[in-house]
Amino acid sequence: MSATPLIIDFAAAAEAGPRLAGGKGHQLGRLARYGLPVPDGFVLTTAAFAQAACLDLDGVVAEALGQRGWESTPLAVRSSAPMEDSQRASFAGIHHSALNVTGGAAVAEAVRAVWASLSTPQAVAYRERLGIHEAAMAVVVMPMLPAVAAGVAFSCDPASGRDDQVVINAVPGLADALVSGRVNGEEIVLEADPVSEDYAVIRRQGPSAGLADAGAVELAELVRETAFALDYGAPWFDIEWVWDGERFHLVQARPVTARPWHTYPALAGQAALWSDGNTRDALPHVMSAGDWAFSRRLVNLLLEQGWRLAGYPLLPGAQRAALFSGRLYLNAALLQWEGYDAVGIAPAAMNQLLGGHHPEIAVPPAGFKERTVRALRMLRYVVRSGRVRRLGRRQVDEAHAACAAWRAENLAALDNEELGRRLFMVGLHTRRQSGLLFLQGSGGGSLSLLLDLIERHLPGEAHALAAALLAGGEPSVTARQSYELQALAAIAAAEPAAAALLRAGANDWQGLPDDSPFRRRFAAFIERYGHRGIYETYSRNPRWREDPAYLLRRIAELMDGDPALPSRLAARQAEARQAARARLVRLPGWARRWALALAKAATAECNDREAARSAFIAYGEIGRLLVLEIGRRLTARGCLERAEQVFHLIPPEVAAALAGRLQGAALRHRVADRERLFAEWEANPAPDVIHEGVAAPVTVPAAADAAGGLWRGTAVGAGLAAGPVRVIRCPEDGGRLAAGDILVAPSTDPAWTPLFLKAGGLVMETGGYLSHGAIVAREFGIPAVVNLPGILAALADGEPLEVDGGRGTVRRISNMKQRRP
CATH class of the missing domain: 3.30.470.20 (ATP-grasp fold, B domain)
Known part of the structure; x- marks a missing residue:
């Protein structure tokens, strides 16, 4: 007889997988493994089916019932084919099941009936239709329940x-x-x-x-x-x-094997286009279960605020974010339609804002009535947005004040009930910040109008001119962080003890004397910006307040840089603005004045977007501290191996674990299985665009032009720069960037911003006109081109490259000395 078991319990069924336990048996095993309320039971495996001709089935069943004391217990005998209850096929109603079966002989007969149902005409036809060529059957046996x-x-x-x-x-x-x-x-x-x-x-x-x-x-x-x-x-x-x-x-x-796409009627028959073009700069890596559970609805709240303000009738229950291979994607088709139907933003223009290389949706032409309605919505948005923007700015200040107070609390002094209540309260409070949601999710209105205005009068120049007009305006909170790091570098360079500490790569800045100017200024910096960190949107990542090593390394690099950098940066910004204003003289007077007003408003909106992000990250720091405290308690209780595993739990699970309703092996199994899945996702890159949940080939302009040494992307930072390529895949590797290098990155979040102070130009694989990298590049006046998938693999460190932020091109050059501006 085969060593493969004939009878397994649900715990073993979870480990055995569907090939041995069948789909239903495997899923019931997983439910039991995770501590969910599943009745007891066992599985007669596919190995028993394979040995049916020589198997004493009555004896095997009688022994299994006797071991459990179920000889007189009414039982359910249910089919469990390997592909049954899977993503691909449900087999609902195809195979036989029997209820209220009592006694070994009756159960064995019911098992034979289940096996026989595998060969019925309907079962054969169902497998043929789905291309399933292997026929096997496991059988689930469990007691009947007293059902009200x-x-x-x-x-x-x-x-x-x-x-x-x-x-x-x-x-x-x-x-x-x-x-x-x-x-x-x-x-x-x-x-x-x-x-x-x-x-x-x-x-x-x-x-x-x-x-x-x-x-x-x-x-x-x-x-x-x-x-x-x-x-x-x-x-x-x-x-x-x-x-x-x-x-x-x-x-x-x-x-659910055939879940329809819940979308607007106008998109019926078109593909759902999921893109990471707008999300990869903040979330390039796999999301944990806790982060995704919090974010999946928050994305809707962020993206709905502007349309609600305009009076646009949003589709109830529309979901704009999804997870593929653990990464966050936005439904670009749905977002294109909302932009077009609400206020008339063309799909191509929306794609430029979002970034990514996904197709444009088909839209009907707008008649006079539609154009009038959309113009009225835009007017309504403009009239109403000022009030909500002021609310958002107040909520930014309130967020930092509230978080400072919460950080001062001793979380260890809270009992479990209060700790769980606090976590729920902070999450709910964050999602209720309607002003912050508006600033973060609806910051492209004036910028979109500016691009449209310039494009009508100066075709092909909109992105470059808009970028130049926005250069060097009132700095965003992210730019201010970088300017303050530059100032800290100057202070450290003038203080021998601080300079020695930084050059040695030490992190003990608090060991400097109390009267150290650097120590005082760096402490103030951490108080203002310590809630931020590398890829800070992930709650699992430490904040600068916890680990400032990254900041200290960047300060050490800036300390040995060009002391004239701030003045040269200001001159570059002023030059870009002046050139753009000179170009605008070709517009009619009213259009020129309107463009300058829109540029000022767009600067404020982009700054508000960065400020709102900082506020949300401050709330995220508080959530991280609360979750880690819960993780430490669960670890002390023996439920987790280490506190950081708590980030693999969704909020209801965290609450249940803290209250003792979910504990022990069930909790550890959930975490362990998610850690394995997380590792699998991390090891497998995800495509840039998903069509209706399935990866589809997408045209990649970067790869198409790479042989000729020319790439065309989206111009987001004006000007021309030439220099040696420096491919940086993560901000921690930024020490390799020398002044004047062309920074080539997959994407950037605020942790990358200090590198912009040294970069001569910026090239990013992903990102749109509203991405973080685009906003800061415009502020600094750095020539920048984004949305060039595949370019990291096409370039080598040190080769000379020209970045043309006016034309949106990146080009290999043979004589850098002549090409350098």
Whole structure:
């Protein structure tokens, strides 16, 4: 007999996988492994099916029942083919299952009936249609439950695709008639609040199943937890449940195999285009479960504020962010449509703002009525935005004040209940900052108008001229950080003890004397900006307040740099502005005045965007401190191996673990499986664009022109620069950048900004006109071109390169001395 087991329990089924335990058995094993309410049971494996001809099935079944004391227990005997209940196929209603089966002989006969159902005409036809050539069958056996009500719950609306809704189908007693389609039962639809994510019943239809609203909410929360436990990147599952009058039990979970795209009617028939062009500068790496659970709805709140202000009727429940291979993507098709339908932004123009190389959607031509409505919306936006912008600026100041007070608290003194309440409160408070959300997510209005105005009068020059007009304006908070680092470098250079410490690469700045000018100024810097860090959007990453080593290295590099850099930077900014203003003389007088006014407004909006980001990161620091404190307590309790593992949990799991409802092996299994998945995602790069959830080939202009040594991208920083290439893939590697080098990076977030002080020019693989790198490059007056996928691999360190921020081109050059401006 084969060494492969014939009978395994659910714990073993989780490890065995669907080839041995079948789809249903494997999923039930995972549910049990994660501590979800699953009845006891066992799986007769596919190995038993393979040995059916020579197997004493009655004896094997009798032994399994005897070991569990189930000889007289009514049992459910259910099919579990390897592909059953998978992402690819559900096999719903295809295979045989039997309920209320009692005794070894009856169970063995039910197992044979399940095996036989593999060969029925409908099963054969179903496999042929899906191209499944291997036929095998495992069988799940579990006790029947005393069902007061039962049914199927979907973690999304299977009809519309909305994933902010849970749909429950329920009947009194057992759900076999509902599952088989003989009855419809009651349909209960619940919707999550977009801010708190609390569920509420919004509709009930059909004969009552006896499940009160409170019970429906409890079930919806369990369904959401289950879906995220099984797949936090794609939490859409069809879950069979039973309610015994006191608690819920889960008896099956399978992915929703055909979830429609919930979108505007005008996009029906067009592809959903998911792009990371706008997200990769802040989030280039894999997101943990905790970060994604917090961000997936926050993205909607960010991107809806401007349209709501304009009075545009947004599609309820539209989801603008998704996770593919662990990375954050935006639905570029949906965003293009909203920009066009709301205020008339052409899809091509929206793509320039977003960055990325995704196609443009097809849009109907706008008639007089549509153009009038859109103009009125834009006017409404302009009239209303001032008030919300002022609110946002107040909320920026309030955020930093509140976070300073929270940081001063001794978290170790809080009991578990208060600590959990504090974490929930900070998250809810953050999502309620409507002014901050507006500043962060709706900062491109004036810039879009400016680009459109210039393009109408000076075709092909809009991006370069706009970048030059914005150079050297009122500095954003991110630019101020860099200017202050430059000033700190000058102070350190004049202080022998500080200079020696920095040149030695030491981090003990607090060991300097109390009267050290550098120590005092650096302490003030950390007080203002210590909430920031490298790739700071990820809560798992430490802040500068925790580890200032990166800052100290950048200061050491700047200390030995050109002392005339600030004046040269100012001169470069002024020159770019003056050249752009001279070019604007070709516009009519009214258009020229309007362009200058829009440039001033766009500068303020971009600065507000950076300020709002800083405020959100300040709130994120508080969340990080709270989560780490919870992680330390869970580690002390033996639930985690180290405190940082807590970032792999979603907020409801964190709360349940802290309260003791989720603990021990179940908690460790969730974390361990997500760590494995996280590592797999990190090891596999994701494509730039996803078409309807499937990777599709996208034209890559950088690769097409690389042989000729010329690339065309989006001009975001005016001017011309030439210098040796320095490919920097992460900000920690910035020490290799020398003054005047052309910085070539995959993307940039605020931690990269100190490098801009030394760079002669900037080239980025990704990013749009509103990306962080674009905003700061414009401020500094650095020639910059972005949105050039593949260029990092095409360039080698040290080779001479010309960056033309006016034409949006990057070009290899043979004689750098002659080419250098």
